[in-house]
Each structure stands twice: as structure tokens, then as C-alpha cells.
Amino acid sequence: MRHKYRTRLLKSPTGDQVVLDLIEAVRNRSLGIVQFLLADSSVDVNLKDETGHTPLSWAARTRRPLVVQALLKVEGICADEKDDEGLTPLSWAAGWRGFKVELTREFGKRHRRVSEGTGHIRIVESLLARVDVDVNSQDDEGWTPLWWAASARNLNAMRCLLKRDDIDVNSRDSCGRTILSRAVETELLSVVNLLLDKDDVDINAKDDKGRTLLSLVSQKDDWEMVDSLLRREDIIDINATDQVGRTPLLWASLAGHLRIVERLLLAEHIDPDVKDENHQTPLSIAAELGHANVARALALRKTVDIDSKDLHGRTPLSWAAGQGHFAIVDHLLRDRDADANSRDNNGRTPMWWAAEKGHLKVVTILESYDKTTLHSLISEGNQPAVCVVLSAGYDINKLDSRKQTPLHVAVRNNRVNLAKMLISHQASLDVKDNLDMTPLSLALQNHGQDLVKLLLKSSASSADINVSGWFAGYRQSSILCLTGTKEGWRCVQYDDNIIIRDVLPKPLIPSDGEKRLFLFKDSSAWKRSLGSISGDAPQSYKIQTSPSRFVLERSWYESIHFSASLSMPQEPPRSYRKTFRMPYLGEIRVMWSIRPSKDDLGWKAVDLLSTLQDSSVPSDATELYTQFIFAVEAMWLKLCDRAEDHVSQCRLDQLREKGQSAELIHRLAEDAQKWLDLRLMLRDHIQAADELAILYFRHFNGGDGLNQVQSALQRLEVQVNRRLNTLDQITRDLVQLEFTWVAVREANKSTSIAKSIRRIRWITFIFLPAMFASNFFGVNITFLKENPEWRWYILIGGAVLVLTVFGWLTFKHNRIWSQSLEASYLKLNKQFKVSKLGLSKEEWLH
Known part of the structure; x- marks a missing residue:
């Protein structure tokens, strides 16, 4: 074999064929051939094949530690070269030997599935010993060597990697997930525990959906992991919300995990009323999904808002009643006194939802708490729901805020069939509302002639209806x-x-x-x-x-x-x-x-x-x-x-x-x-x-x-x-x-005349002395025969005026003279009615 590669090397002076032979030898795990080929100094050990793999990458992938060591001794080798998928030799070594990468599409995202296996610790250690190896190098999916080791459950490799001070345990892949969240999703508890031992791990890190580690494990029903995380209550964000506003408690309530919910409620800083994007609380979701034990555990906490409304205005009681969860409805009403008359954005009460869905048993328990649902159903003309409510023994003569019975509402909205149904259930015909209107008078006011005939036939009293009221109902006739x-x-x-x-x-x-x-x-x-x-x-x-x-x-x-x-x-x-x-x-x-x-x-x-x-x-x-x-x-x-x-x-x-x-x-x-x-x-x-x-x-x-x-x-x-x-x-x-x-x-008028006379009297009082003095000068007197100067006239006139005033004062203040004048006034007043002229006694005396 070695002779074959030597002959090929002599025939092909180029190094490309030698590299291909080298890669083939690595893949075939032929250490001797690898060493023989590496003896040629002209061989480029960093050259890649059609998949982007270098000889070192193939050596790490095929788990050949001796080959890896031999390649690492070659001068100029790049120990951190990436293949076409972005994986480095360290990533291959941290994973498992001969693993299969499957790229699938799920919800529009690429996911890599890794089967369980073990990596070779000697290869990992050899690569980590080099300074040119990036321990946080990410592939096309954003996975680092630590990611690969965690996915393959290669705990030994993880330990080696975690010893590095520059290792990033909070790195995220292309989907925004951390290693912890990935480990929780794949239920790798040993990997999670190993990562949690790292001091700089961020246990509140959120994935691409905004979910934290606690949020994920709460949904997975992993009580031990939840308990382990909650022991770090000083650093863990127990009320962290994801992109849809859901907390760990809400996810646990959604999944119906009672033990997780109870453990979360024991946390000191837990907020049980955090709402999601639909404004639903954990209690609301548990009530909707029928998790009776979870709903009871949440409702027993006194700080929980029992009547919290969601985006549609519905309360936990409304959801439980609408879904027919009798046990939850019973608990909310009896133990927490939930508001049975709360209305949602469409004006619908819990009983309305129960009656609409036909949950007779739930309607029966709500009947004693409800006030006006039957009125609302009749107003809408919902005859099937009305039948359910009446079958539950609802008080057919219950009054609303206007003191109107359901029969009033049926008449007001011209619901003839519903009115017949109410009358057949012995509804009172002559109840008066706050305007003193009976159903019959209301029917006449609304011109409902069919209802008038029905009520009259049923012996409704017409004693309080006047004639104008009858003509209001039959306005076309006189x-x-x-x-x-x-x-x-x-x-x-x-x-x-x-x-x-x-x-x-x-x-x-x-x-x-x-x-x-x-x-x-x-x-x-x-x-x-x-x-x-x-x-x-x-x-x-x-x-x-x-x-x-x-x-x-x-x-x-x-x-x-x-x-x-x-x-x-x-x-x-x-x-x-x-x-x-x-x-x-x-x-x-x-x-x-x-x-x-x-x-x-x-x-x-x-x-x-x-x-x-x-x-x-x-x-x-x-x-x-x-x-x-x-x-x-x-x-x-x-x-x-x-x-x-x-x-x-x-x-x-x-x-x-x-x-x-x-x-x-x-x-x-x-x-x-x-x-x-x-x-x-x-x-x-x-x-x-x-x-x-x-x-x-x-x-x-x-x-x-x-x-x-x-x-x-x-x-x-x-x-x-x-x-x-x-x-x-x-x-x-x-x-x-x-x-x-x-x-x-x-x-x-008389007073005005008297004032005029008084003015004339004073004028006369002044004028008479002056006139007397002037007449005195006209008399033939020896003293005045020489026509004295006019100054004598002033002297004589003044003297006469002084004498006149003196005489007036004498008569006025003389008692005898005053009595004489008073007697004369009384005599004249008796004969001529002087007082009618507006003159008093004092004015007369003056």
C-alpha cells in the first residue's frame, strides 16, 4: 500500500493528488500512510476536499487521536479551519464519531438533529492545547463546540471546554437559543446541571421566543430542575415574561402541572397575576383549560385577583362556566366569592356562557348568584339558552336595575315566543318597573299588538292603563x-x-x-x-x-x-x-x-x-x-x-x-x-x-x-x-x-302743592319788608322831601326786615301765642280738613 502511494507521488508532481490521498488515508484510519504522506514537505495539509474538509477535520471527525496529533505537528497547519457547514475540527471532536447531520424544516426554520454519542477526549484536549483554536467558533447554525458537546451529551468534552476561561456558555445559535434552553428542550438534565455549575452562566437568558430556562422547565414538568432553579431566587427572574407575555407560572398553569405551580407559589417574589398578551392570568388559563387542582391552588392564594379580566373582558369564572368546568365554578363561587354578574366586553355574564354552551349543571349552581342573565338572553332572543336557564329553575320574576322582570324585557324587545315561554312558566303578569309600567302597558307603549293580545288572554291586569295608553298601542284606530x-x-x-x-x-x-x-x-x-x-x-x-x-x-x-x-x-x-x-x-x-x-x-x-x-x-x-x-x-x-x-x-x-x-x-x-x-x-x-x-x-x-x-x-x-x-x-x-x-x-301730589306754598311763603317773608320800605319812600313825608340817597333805602329795608324776624321769633317761642295758634289749627282742621292738604301741625304753626 505504501509502495502504491509512493509510485503515485512520483507520477504526480502536483500536491493536490497527494492531499486527496492524505484525506483518503485519514478517512480510512491508516496512520502509517498518513505519516508517509506527511513526510513530503510539499504537501499542503490545509487543502480542502469538495465538502470543505481538511485532513485535520476528517481526523477529528473519524475520531483518530494519533492522526490528529500527527497532523498538529505539521508546521503551518490551521487547526481552526471550517468546512462548508462552518464546523471546525474542535466542533467535530466535541461531537460524536460518524454522527449524521440532518437538516430539516420545521415552522420555517432549519434545525440540526444530533444523535447521542461520545467524542474522543484526547482529540479535544489536543485541539484545546493550541492557541490558534477558537473555542467559541460558530458554525452556520451558530453552534459552538460547547453546543456540539452538549447536544451529544459528551460530558467529558464539556468539562474540558468549561475549564477554559474564555468559553462563552451563553452563546446563542442562529435561532437565538442558548445552550441551556436547548438542553432543556431536549431534556438533557445532566448537561443542564453541568452548565449551571458555571458561575457566569445566565440563567435568565431568553431564547428566540423570549423564554427563560425557568419558563421552559416549568412547562416540562421537571420539578427537580424547577426546585434547583428557585434555590437561586436571589438571581433568577421568577416573573420573566416571554414574547407573548407568559411567565413560568403561567406556562405551568397552562400545562396543568400542579406540583410546579405549588412550588412557584412558594417563591417570595412571585406575582400570580402577571397577564399575557391576551391579558389572561394563570388562574384564567387554568380555569379555561379545566385544570381544577391548579385553579384551586391559585385561587386559594389571597393575593390572586379572582375577577381579573382578560382582553375580551372575561374573568376566570366566565371561562370556567363557558367550558362547563363545574368543580372550578363551584370553588370560585363558594370559596372565593367570585363575581357571578361580571360582564365581558360583549355584556355577557358567566351564566350566559354556560347557558349558550348548554352546561345545565353549571347554570344550576350559578342561578342563585346571577341577577340579570335571563334578561340579557331574552333581549338577544337566544331561545335555546333561555330554555336551559329556565330548566335550571331560574327565578323567572327576578328584577334588574330598572325593576323589570324578564317578561318586561321580552315585551320591550317584542319577543312573542319568549313571552309565551315565560308565561307558561308562571311569570308574574302585573309587576311594575321603576316607571310603574307593567308588561301590558309596556306592550301598548311599544305598539306590540300580538303581545297585548297574549297578555290579555293570560288575564293580565289592565286597571292601571288609561285610555290614551290603549290608543298608543293601537295608534292606527280612533x-x-x-x-x-x-x-x-x-x-x-x-x-x-x-x-x-x-x-x-x-x-x-x-x-x-x-x-x-x-x-x-x-x-x-x-x-x-x-x-x-x-x-x-x-x-x-x-x-x-x-x-x-x-x-x-x-x-x-x-x-x-x-x-x-x-x-x-x-x-x-x-x-x-x-x-x-x-x-x-x-x-x-x-x-x-x-x-x-x-x-x-x-x-x-x-x-x-x-x-x-x-x-x-x-x-x-x-x-x-x-x-x-x-x-x-x-x-x-x-x-x-x-x-x-x-x-x-x-x-x-x-x-x-x-x-x-x-x-x-x-x-x-x-x-x-x-x-x-x-x-x-x-x-x-x-x-x-x-x-x-x-x-x-x-x-x-x-x-x-x-x-x-x-x-x-x-x-x-x-x-x-x-x-x-x-x-x-x-x-x-x-x-x-x-x-x-x-x-x-x-x-x-298734595305734598308737592304744600311744598310750593311753603316756597311762596318764604318769598313773601322776604319780599314784604322790602316792599314796605319802597312804599315808605313814596309817601309824602317831610323827612323824605329832599329825596335822600338810595343808601337810606337799604338801611330802612334792613331795619324793617330785622323787626319782622324779631316779631316772628317772639311769636314762635311764646307759649301763650303757640297755644292760641294750635287751637286755631284744630278748629280750622275740623272745619276745612286742612290735613288733607298734606300739612302737618308743625307745618301749619310755621
Whole structure:
């Protein structure tokens, strides 16, 4: 063999063939041939074959320590040359002999799989002894020799490598993984322990997904490794989050590893409420996945937020209920008092999710804690979920924040089928919400005629629904007929052109318990449909009744119609003054028909007709006529309100005019007359109403109901008269105040005249002495015959003025003279009423 290589060497002077022969000899493990070929000094030992391998690389790969040593002795050899995959001889030596590299694609990334084997420690040591060997050299995948030794579980090689001070134990491959994370993924516990003994190893280093070593081992359920890591609590980041925000505790909860969760919860700095990118906590994930023991362990920790909401607003209880995990739901409710009424971003409660998924057992335990889920399901029209909730024994009359029952909600949202279902489960029909609305009144308000028929058929009470409420439900018609039987009420709407007198039954004996109530939206519908049967058109401001007393003489078997009406139109203006005028108060009418009863013991009212919009459905003629009187009372009270507003305006006008308006006193006088006219009108109304009451109730109703009607009339009289008395008193006060304003105004005029007289008196007081002095100079006196100078005039005038003032002061302060003047003032005041001039006694004395 050696002769063959020698002959080939002589024939091929080039070194390339020699290198190929050398590589072949290394691969064949022929130490002698290798030594023979290395004896040729012209051989380039660093030359590579078609795969990029050098002879040293092949020697390390084939685990030939003697060949490696021989090659390393060659001068100029490169001991750190990389092959086409970037592996150095040290990487091959740290791995295993004859290993197979498999490159696969998984999730779009390249991965290298290495089978278990042992490397040759002598080769590793020989390579590490050289200074030109880079112990941290990375191949194309970012793997270093330490990576290869760890992957091959070559602990001896790892120990040799870890002795180097320049070894990088935290290097990352092309995927961003560290050796530790790779070792944990492949479950190489011995490798992990060996790496953890290195002081500079970063146990908090994160891989390409942001996961730490603790995060990985927590998911792997490696309790010993977790415990070993947690003993380094001073340096380990126990709450480190990965790229999706998950902590080791959250990964352990996700995997359902109870022992790992319990060990993590014992850590001093553990935060059990760290949320991932979906804002889910460990408890939320455990509840969702049904890990009952893990969820219980987390929930028992008092610092855990039991009602923490995720990105969708769902709590742990919501997830557990939606997935049907009964044990978790029971524990969260009983032991931690979780909020069973918490709503997610779509307004759905835990019970909603349980009912939606059909988890009857979970719904049963949530029933006693929940408040409004049934309301929400009915509002959405989720009939299958409603069936589940009702099957669980849910309180069908539970009230929500608006004090509405589920039946209210079904009516409000026009859910006819759900309303039928609720009624079949004995739902209360007459519960009132915070606006005093029953399901029936709500159905009328929302124009749900099908629901109205259903509720009436189910005997829902209509006592609190007035006529306007019925027309709100049947807004297309101006005439309604409510038929009452033993089974309940039934509503029929008529066309506006219908003639009610043709609908009224013939004079036959009525059926037991049957009655009808015709409702009219206004008087025009009444006149159009009833015609002459309703009597004459009502006169303004008068209560007209029919029939008169002559009906007593009619045949016993004829139908008799009783009616009462009142029209209060607006009064036209009577003068230019702003006097009170009757406002428009509308027109009201009622009528009822009576017939002989079946047992011939009296009469019975079978048809009731009414235009009263604010009254409830009457049960008989007594209640209908009482409602009419109450409507009359309401009209009167409204009239009194308008009158009080008018009087208040008069008071404002009076304060503004302050007695200067000559028209106001006449306006008040006309108002006082108006109040008197209203008293007379009220008396006529009460008298007419009382006459009809006596006629019907005494002769056709056996006296029943007469006291009730007369009590209503008495109340009408008392209340309206009290208001009219108030108007009278206010008007009288305004008249008296107007007189006072006029008197004050006249007094102000007298005071002004008195001041003017006083000014004239003072002028005279000064002017008279001056005039006396001037006249003195005009008298023919010897003393003045020489026409003295004008200065004498000033002297004499001043002297006369001084004497005048002296005399005035003497008379003023002389008691006898003052008494004489006072007596004269009293005498004059008695005869001429001097005080009316606005002069007091002191002013007179002055």
C-alpha cells in the first residue's frame, strides 16, 4: 500500500493528488500512510476536499487521536479551519464519531438533529492545547463546540471546554437559543446541571421566543430542575415574561402541572397575576383549560385577583362556566366569592356562557348568584339558552336595575315566543318597573299588538292603563272595543268609518259575565260613529245628561242609554281689556247601556262608551260615571290654574304701573265678576251630575254606587270652591292694593302743592319788608322831601326786615301765642280738613 502511494507521488508532481490521498488515508484510519504522506514537505495539509474538509477535520471527525496529533505537528497547519457547514475540527471532536447531520424544516426554520454519542477526549484536549483554536467558533447554525458537546451529551468534552476561561456558555445559535434552553428542550438534565455549575452562566437568558430556562422547565414538568432553579431566587427572574407575555407560572398553569405551580407559589417574589398578551392570568388559563387542582391552588392564594379580566373582558369564572368546568365554578363561587354578574366586553355574564354552551349543571349552581342573565338572553332572543336557564329553575320574576322582570324585557324587545315561554312558566303578569309600567302597558307603549293580545288572554291586569295608553298601542284606530269575559279581556279595533250603533247588540238578554267597553280617541270619532244615539250636541260650559225622568215609563225590556257630556271651548274676547277668558279645556263624553238581567231581578250595564283619555278601564257604570266626574274635576282644576296665572299677571302689572293705570281697576272688577260666574257654573255642573246619578243609581242600580258618585261630586265642589275662594281673596287684595296705590299717588301730589306754598311763603317773608320800605319812600313825608340817597333805602329795608324776624321769633317761642295758634289749627282742621292738604301741625304753626 505504501509502495502504491509512493509510485503515485512520483507520477504526480502536483500536491493536490497527494492531499486527496492524505484525506483518503485519514478517512480510512491508516496512520502509517498518513505519516508517509506527511513526510513530503510539499504537501499542503490545509487543502480542502469538495465538502470543505481538511485532513485535520476528517481526523477529528473519524475520531483518530494519533492522526490528529500527527497532523498538529505539521508546521503551518490551521487547526481552526471550517468546512462548508462552518464546523471546525474542535466542533467535530466535541461531537460524536460518524454522527449524521440532518437538516430539516420545521415552522420555517432549519434545525440540526444530533444523535447521542461520545467524542474522543484526547482529540479535544489536543485541539484545546493550541492557541490558534477558537473555542467559541460558530458554525452556520451558530453552534459552538460547547453546543456540539452538549447536544451529544459528551460530558467529558464539556468539562474540558468549561475549564477554559474564555468559553462563552451563553452563546446563542442562529435561532437565538442558548445552550441551556436547548438542553432543556431536549431534556438533557445532566448537561443542564453541568452548565449551571458555571458561575457566569445566565440563567435568565431568553431564547428566540423570549423564554427563560425557568419558563421552559416549568412547562416540562421537571420539578427537580424547577426546585434547583428557585434555590437561586436571589438571581433568577421568577416573573420573566416571554414574547407573548407568559411567565413560568403561567406556562405551568397552562400545562396543568400542579406540583410546579405549588412550588412557584412558594417563591417570595412571585406575582400570580402577571397577564399575557391576551391579558389572561394563570388562574384564567387554568380555569379555561379545566385544570381544577391548579385553579384551586391559585385561587386559594389571597393575593390572586379572582375577577381579573382578560382582553375580551372575561374573568376566570366566565371561562370556567363557558367550558362547563363545574368543580372550578363551584370553588370560585363558594370559596372565593367570585363575581357571578361580571360582564365581558360583549355584556355577557358567566351564566350566559354556560347557558349558550348548554352546561345545565353549571347554570344550576350559578342561578342563585346571577341577577340579570335571563334578561340579557331574552333581549338577544337566544331561545335555546333561555330554555336551559329556565330548566335550571331560574327565578323567572327576578328584577334588574330598572325593576323589570324578564317578561318586561321580552315585551320591550317584542319577543312573542319568549313571552309565551315565560308565561307558561308562571311569570308574574302585573309587576311594575321603576316607571310603574307593567308588561301590558309596556306592550301598548311599544305598539306590540300580538303581545297585548297574549297578555290579555293570560288575564293580565289592565286597571292601571288609561285610555290614551290603549290608543298608543293601537295608534292606527280612533275607536277600540275591549270585550271582557270570564277568560279575560280582548281588544278589537274598528275602522274610523264604523257606525257603533250598528255594532251594539240587539235588545237581548246579555250573556253572563260579558261586557264591552268602547273607547273613542276624541269627540269627533264619537259623533261620527254614534250619531243621534248619543244625544244632542253638548252646549258650551254645561253638563248635559240623558235620558230624563220620562225613561221610567218606558218598556221594561227596552235598552236604555245613559249619557253625560261636557264641552269647555275657548271663550272669545269680550273687551279690549286683559280680562280673564275661559281657555279651551276640551270635550268629554260617557255613555252606558243597560238591559234587563238574565234573572229578571234588575238591570245590568253591558256596554260602556267613553272619550276619557286619562282614565283607566272601568269595570261597570258606577266606575265609568265616577271617572267622568273626576275628569270634570280635572277640567275645573286646570281652569283654576289658568285663572291663578292670570291673577299673578295682574299683580305684576299692578306693581309695574304703581297706581297709574286707569284700566287695571276695571279689569280686576270684571275678574271678580268672572269668579262669581264660575261659582254659578260649578253649581249647575254639580246639580246636573247629581240628578243623573240619582236617576240611574236609585231606579236602575238599586242604590249601589250612589254614595261613591256623590262623594266624588262633593270632593269636586269642595276643591273647586276652595280654589275660587282663593281667587276671590287675591282679587280683593289686588283691588285694595290698587286703591292704596292711587291714594299714595294723590298724597304725593298734595305734598308737592304744600311744598310750593311753603316756597311762596318764604318769598313773601322776604319780599314784604322790602316792599314796605319802597312804599315808605313814596309817601309824602317831610323827612323824605329832599329825596335822600338810595343808601337810606337799604338801611330802612334792613331795619324793617330785622323787626319782622324779631316779631316772628317772639311769636314762635311764646307759649301763650303757640297755644292760641294750635287751637286755631284744630278748629280750622275740623272745619276745612286742612290735613288733607298734606300739612302737618308743625307745618301749619310755621
